[in-house]
Each structure stands twice: as C-alpha cells, then as structure tokens.
Amino acid sequence: MTPALPHAGLIEASYRKKFVTHSVPGYHGCYLRVDLSTGSSARIALDESRLRRVLGGSGLGVDILLNEGAAEADPLSENAALAFVFSPLVGSPLTTSAKFAVVSKSPLTQRINDSLASSGFAIAGKKTGHDAIVLVGKAPRPSVLVIDDENVSLEPADELWGLANRAAQDRLRERLGADYQVATIGPAGERLVRFATISHDGRHAGRGGSGAVLGAKNIKAIAVRGSRRTEWAHPQELVALAKRLSEKSFGPATAKYRELGTATNLLAFNRLNVLPTRNFQQGSFAGAEAISPEQLSVARERTRSSCAACTIGCEHLYGLKNGDGSVRLEYENLFALGPMCGISDPETVLAACKLCDELGLDTISAGGTIAFAMECAERGYIDAPWLRFGDGTALIRALESIVSGDELGRLLAEGSRSMALEVGHNSIAFAPQVKGLEIPGYDPRGLQTMALGFAVGTRGADHNRSGAYEVDFSEAVDRRNVNTEAVPLAIETEDKAALMDSLILCKFLRGVFSDFFAEAAEMLRLVTGWDVTAAELRATAARIVTTKKQFNIRAGWTPAEDTLPERILHEALPEDARAQLSPTRLATLIEAYNRARGWTPAGYVMEDIRSL
Amino acid sequence: MFQERLSGVAMQVAVELFGIPRARAGVAQTSAAGSNLGDVLADLAQKFPPLAETCIDGRSLRAGFVVNLSADRFVTSPETPLAEGDTVLLLSLDAGG
Numbered sequence: 204m205t206p207a208l209p210h211a212g213l214i215e216a217s218y219r220k221k222f223v224t225h226s227v228p229g230y231h232g233c234y235l236r237v238d239l240s241t242g243s244s245a246r247i248a249l250d251e252s253r254l255r256r257v258l259g260g261s262g263l264g265v266d267i268l269l270n271e272g273a274a275e276a277d278p279l280s281e282n283a284a285l286a287f288v289f290s291p292l293v294g295s296p297l298t299t300s301a302k303f304a305v306v307s308k309s310p311l312t313q314r315i316n317d318s319l320a321s322s323g324f325a326i327a328g329k330k331t332g333h334d335a336i337v338l339v340g341k342a343p344r345p346s347v348l349v350i351d352d353e354n355v356s357l358e359p360a361d362e363l364w365g366l367a368n369r370a371a372q373d374r375l376r377e378r379l380g381a382d383y384q385v386a387t388i389g390p391a392g393e394r395l396v397r398f399a400t401i402s403h404d405g406r407h408a409g410r411g412g413s414g415a416v417l418g419a420k421n422i423k424a425i426a427v428r429g430s431r432r433t434e435w436a437h438p439q440e441l442v443a444l445a446k447r448l449s450e451k452s453f454g455p456a457t458a459k460y461r462e463l464g465t466a467t468n469l470l471a472f473n474r475l476n477v478l479p480t481r482n483f484q485q486g487s488f489a490g491a492e493a494i495s496p497e498q499l500s501v502a503r504e505r506t507r508s509s510c511a512a513c514t515i516g517c518e519h520l521y522g523l524k525n526g527d528g529s530v531r532l533e534y535e536n537l538f539a540l541g542p543m544c545g546i547s548d549p550e551t552v553l554a555a556c557k558l559c560d561e562l563g564l565d566t567i568s569a570g571g572t573i574a575f576a577m578e579c580a581e582r583g584y585i586d587a588p589w590l591r592f593g594d595g596t597a598l599i600r601a602l603e604s605i606v607s608g609d610e611l612g613r614l615l616a617e618g619s620r621s622m623a624l625e626v627g628h629n630s631i632a633f634a635p636q637v638k639g640l641e642i643p644g645y646d647p648r649g650l651q652t653m654a655l656g657f658a659v660g661t662r663g664a665d666h667n668r669s670g671a672y673e674v675d676f677s678e679a680v681d682r683r684n685v686n687t688e689a690v691p692l693a694i695e696t697e698d699k700a701a702l703m704d705s706l707i708l709c710k711f712l713r714g715v716f717s718d719f720f721a722e723a724a725e726m727l728r729l730v731t732g733w734d735v736t737a738a739e740l741r742a743t744a745a746r747i748v749t750t751k752k753q754f755n756i757r758a759g760w761t762p763a764e765d766t767l768p769e770r771i772l773h774e775a776l777p778e779d780a781r782a783q784l785s786p787t788r789l790a791t792l793i794e795a796y797n798r799a800r801g802w803t804p805a806g807y808v809m810e811d812i813r814s815l
Numbered sequence: 816m817f818q819e820r821l822s823g824v825a826m827q828v829a830v831e832l833f834g835i836p837r838a839r840a841g842v843a844q845t846s847a848a849g850s851n852l853g854d855v856l857a858d859l860a861q862k863f864p865p866l867a868e869t870c871i872d873g874r875s876l877r878a879g880f881v882v883n884l885s886a887d888r889f890v891t892s893p894e895t896p897l898a899e900g901d902t903v904l905l906l907s908l909d910a911g912g
C-alpha cells in the first residue's frame with residue numbers, strides 16, 4: 204500500500220476504544236467527520252430522535268449540512284461540507300436499497316444539492332460503521348480518502364489525477380484490493396466544472412456539481428471497506444417482506460424498466476410534443492425514431508445490468524460500433540445529448556454519453572448548456588460558428604472543451620445561467636435552467652404540474668425531486684391548462700420522492716406500492732423497531748422538504764428564483780398552441796403551493812424547522 | 816354509435832403503441848374497432864394476446880398503463896366515447912430516468 208501522507212489522520216486509539224455505539228437497529232448512531240485540512244477525523248453521535256426525524260439519505264444529509272453551516276459557505280471553498288449519507292435500509296434485503304446520497308451546497312445553483320447513486324459503495328460505506336461520511340476542509344494535495352472500518356487515511360492521488368473515471372477506479376482497486384468500493388471524480392471534477400459528477404461503478408451522483416465540491420477539496424477518490432453490520436429489529440419478518448417486495452418487482456409495474464429502460468420514453472414524449480428539442484425551441488424532434496432504443500437495439504448489441512441488491516435491473520447498455528465498449532443509456536442522457544442539441548445520429552449520441560461518463564459530466568447540464576451555446580452561436584452572440592444544432596462533431600468538440608478549459612469551455616463549464624449572464628443580449632431568457640440547474644427532458648409548457656415542480660424545486664429544475672409529471676400523465680388534470688387543484692397532487696409526488704430519497708429506495712420501484720407511505724412505514728418498523736405510521740412518514744417527508752427550503756433561505760434564496768425561463772412563460776410550443784403557460788398562472792400555482800406547504804405565500808419558512 | 820348501427824360495422828380508430836405495449840403487440844401502429852375505449856381495448860387484446868397478459872384486462876387498462884387520445888387528454892374509463900378521427904395512444908405510465 205502506498206504510504207499515507209504525513210498529515211494522514213487516524214482516529215485516536217483511545218477514542219476508538221471508548222466509542223461503542225448503542226444505536227437503534229438499522230443505524231450505527233454516528234457519522235464520521237473528516238477534516239481534510241488537518242487530517243483528523245472524529246465520530247459524531249446521532250441520537251435516535253434526530254434519526255427518526257430525518258431518517259437518512261437526503262433528509263439526514265441536509266440536517267447535518269445545516270449544522271455544519273454549509274448553507275452560508277462557498278461550496279468550492281475549504282469551509283464547504285460534503286456528506287455521503289447512507290440510510291437505515293442500506294444493507295437490508297429490501298430490493299433497490301443499496302443507495303447513497305451525496306449532499307452539499309451546489310456550486311451550480313448555490314442552493315441545496317442532494318444527488319443519489321447506487322450500488323456497492325453504499326453497502327461498503329455503511330459497513331465502515333457510520334451512517335454518513337462528512338468531509339470538510341481541503342487536502343493539501345491531490346489525495347484519495349481511504350476508510351477501512353474506523354481507520355481513516357489520506358493517500359496520494361498524483362498518479363490518478365487526470366484519469367477518467369473508469370481508469371481511476373480500476374487503478375485504485377488494483378492498488379488497494381478488490382474488496383474496496385470506490386467513488387471517483389473525473390477530469391471535470393478536478394477542473395471544478397460546476398456540473399461535475401461523482402462516479403461509482405458507472406453510476407453517478409450526477410446533478411448539481413458534487414464532483415466539483417470534491418475536486419475543490421483535492422479529493423480524487425474515496426475508497427471504503429468495512430465489516431460492521433447493523434442489526435434489524437425484526438429480521439424474520441423483514442426477510443419475508445423483502446421476498447414479497449422482490450416478487451412484486453418482477454411484475455408489470457416495472458416491466459418497462461426491465462425490458463426497455465427509461466430511454467423508451469423518447470418516442471412517447473415526442474408524440475405528446477413534450478420532448479425538449481433544440482434548446483426548447485420545439486417539443487418534437489424529426490430524428491427521434493433514429494435514436495430511439497427501439498431502433499438502437501435492432502442494429503447493435505444490448506446488454507442489461509443492475510445495481511447491487513436490485514431485482515429490477517433497469518440499466519440497458521448499448522454497444523458502440525467503433526468497438527469502444529458499451530454505454531448505459533437513460534432517457535435523460537438520450538434527450539439531452541440528442542434532441543436537445545438536434546442530434547439524430549445514434550453513434551454520436553452514444554459516444555457523447557460515454558464521454559460524459561468518463562469525464563464525469565452531468566449529461567442533462569452538459570447537453571442543456573451546449574444546446575444553449577448552440578443557440579447563442581446561431582444568433583451570433585458568441586464567436587463559435589462551428590457550434591451548430593445537429594452537428595455531432597460539434598457536440599463532441601464542445602464536451603471536450605468543457606474540460607480542456609479553452610475560452611468556450613470555460614464559459615460552458617459554468618452552466619447555462621452563468622454563461623448567459625456573461626454572454627448578455629438577454630440570453631438568460633432562453634437559458635434552459637431553473638435556479639441554475641438545467642431542465643430535464645420534460646417540456647413544462649405541455650406538462651404544467653411538472654412546471655410547478657420545476658419552479659419550486661429546492662435544487663432547481665428536477666424530475667427526481669418532484670414526480671409531478673405523473674399527475675400530468677393522468678386524467679386528474681388538463682396538463683396544458685393546470686389549475687390549483689393540481690397543487691396537492693404535485694406536493695404528494697414531492698413528498699414521496701423526499702421519503703424515497705431518505706429511506707433510501709429506488710424510484711423505479713414506486714409503481715409496485717399500492718399505499719407507499721403505509722408500506723414504507725412497515726419497512727422502517729421491521730428495520731428499526733419504531734412504531735412508525737404512514738401519518739408520521741408523511742409528516743417526516745414534508746419536514747425534509749421544508750428543511751431543504753430552510754437551507755436555501757439561509758443560502759440566500761428569494762421568491763424571484765421560483766420561476767421558469769422567459770421562453771417557457773412567453774412562447775407557446777410551435778407544435779401545440781394550447782401548450783402555453785403564462786407567468787400569472789405559474790405565480791398562482793406557486794402561491795397555492797407555498798400556502799399548502801404551510802409557508803408564507805411568498806415561500807418563506809417562518810417557524811423554526813426544529814419545532815415542526 | 817348511430818353510424819355503427821346503420822352500417823353494421825364497428826367504427827375503426829387508429830391506435831399507436833409505445834414502450835411495453837409496442838413490444839408486446841410487435842407493431843407500432845394498428846387499428847381497432849369500437850365506439851368507446853373499453854371496446855377498443857378489448858379488440859386490441861383479442862388481436863394481440865400478449866397485450867392482454869401485460870397491459871389490458873378485459874375492457875380496462877392494467878396498472879402502469881395509460882391511454883391518451885390524439886396527444887390531447889389522458890383517459891382511463893372504458894366508457895370514454897371515441898369519435899371518428901380519434902387516435903388512441905397506448906403508453907407505459909411511469910417516466911423517470
């Protein structure tokens with residue numbers, strides 16, 4: 204093993220002996236706090252009442268960050284905190300529970316950011332004996348943080364610096380041993396690209412730039428290994444429930460994910476005119492069929508994979524024709540690097556997805572920012588005549604420039620909001636973002652409950668924190684003329700997402716539950732022994748959403764941020780004149796949302812969140 | 816309905832299939848007979864038995880699937896009347912990704 208850095212911190216032996224956790228089942232009852240500047244680490248106790256209030260994952264993460272003062276700190280400064288957070292369900296036999304949340308202030312939005320990723324890192328990270336790993340400070344040189352049970356050390360990362368994600372992870376496992384689970388940043392995180400990801404085994408904590416936060420701390424990778432399991436309160440009943448849940452996960456509710464993957468949304472969204480195309484200038488794309496998974500699987504190899512401890516297996520990997528392996532394809536990658544940039548060549552889209560994986564770029568923000576730049580180039584606002592919608596070579600060149608740091612790349616690396624402010628010409632009107640986070644593949648004009656979800660979302664425009672599109676895809680609302688009756692339905696999806704992200708369970712499982720809050724309460728009871736009810740979990744979910752809002756208020760949020768780009772509020776979709784959302788209607792929806800949340804009409808949280 | 820009785824031939828509507836419904840039926844487009852949604856679904860299930868196993872239960876949709884009429888409104892009731900020129904879009908419900 205490479206020798207540890209001189210400043211490497213090991214938990215003091217006396218402390219190690221003294222620290223015996225007597226926690227509630229499912230938890231270790233503490234988090235590990237590593238100060239990278241001093242190389243010291245400490246275990247901080249988490250008491251039961253606190254855990255019950257915020258559970259784990261996103262909920263526990265934002266609670267810890269508020270206590271660390273992260274809301275007020277510059278996310279790329281030494282003062283910033285970043286938390287890897289596990290959950291009571293991690294390591295249990297419940298399907299899709301091998302997940303972790305990465306929580307920090309976003310360098311892209313300057314607001315709360317909680318990104319989730321899956322697989323062995325979650326299980327191994329929790330087995331180190333901690334419910335979360337919190338990093339503060341900055342390592343003096345590029346480093347790998349190694350956590351092996353209670354032993355914490357910083358090792359040099361000089362020979363890993365500059366490597367793409369897969370190469371860095373392979374090299375590190377060779378160095379440390381295959382029993383370590385590793386999360387890395389790619390070159391994008393090293394260069395502080397504001398939408399850089401943290402990657403583990405091909406999956407990414409993708410949105411909001413947590414990779415840049417880690418890069419700013421000089422941490423190329425975190426390697427975890429552990430031997431500490433938590434107990435389950437009712438192990439036999441838990442195993443029986445897990446078996447039933449796994450059986451349900453093989454049913455029709457998840458067939459789409461198993462058989463086709465999320466990319467199959469493309470043609471349906473295209474038909475409904477809600478597929479964002481050429482930077483939201485259109486809602487349908489003539490080249491959609493050519494890049495649809497239905498076509499892609501005719502002409503190339505397709506394999507399936509899944510995260511650890513998952514019985515669904517939604518990951519579909521498509522082979523590249525140039526022999527450069529295969530790449531996971533999700534709807535969001537496909538939309539952002541395809542129609543959003545006007546690209547209909549399947550090989551280019553797959554190559555662009557692969558490049559984002561390796562560099563560590565969030566595909567939605569990368570595609571959205573490049574599409575925005577393409578429109579700026581078309582209008583003559585930037586000097587990049589080669590950057591044209593539909594030009595695959597230009598897309599790849601733009602992606603590479605984001606990490607090369609050339610003049611255009613420097614602009615792109617800041618995301619579309621900052622780029623627009625620098626470019627001028629009121630280009631902010633068509634920058635495809637909310638609070639600085641690029642909008643995912645749902646045109647809000649044709650999906651207006653989702654429009655509300657995007658506008659009020661604490662981490663910006665996001666389809667994983669609000670599932671309000673489900674309301675639009677139902678007969679409960681007129682999706683192109685939504686009124687305040689949609690508000691409680693939108694809140695319900697947001698609360699469900701907050702609970703799933705805190706327990707943590709995969710959202711692709713949601714279709715198998717007939718009463719999610721009640722079934723989640725039963726899972727938590729069997730794991731922890733708490734007499735938790737559906738009503739309590741509804742209150743917990745609402746509290747977690749409010750806690751995120753509180754973080755944002757402390758970070759400087761103002762009501763003016765809860766909006767959508769001018770283009771969305773002033774231009775109807777060319778294919779569908781009814782798909783029009785006025786600023787007045789959006790404002791009415793937002794005010795109703797704020798009141799329903801128990802906040803002020805403008806969206807402030809007046810009461811102390813601790814007393815909620 | 817009136818036209819149907821006059822001619823003795825059920826109205827035909829265009830049907831477009833997406834995602835799992837398309838994979839099960841093996842076609843992207845077809846037509847089905849019926850003057851309401853339930854009749855059209857029953858006709859589709861008869862024409863494409865794999866659809867009945869996953870997506871259609873008698874005259875209704877199974878959980879996880881929805882119908883949109885002509886890229887306009889979402890409907891679920893089997894009694895939803897269909898008009899000449901309507902296109903039935905059969906979709907998987909969940910989005911995400």
Ligand code: SF4
Pocket residue numbers: 299321460508509510513514515516517518709710711712
């Ligand atoms: S459904 Fe997909 S994303 Fe969710 S846990 Fe399984 S493989 Fe991972």
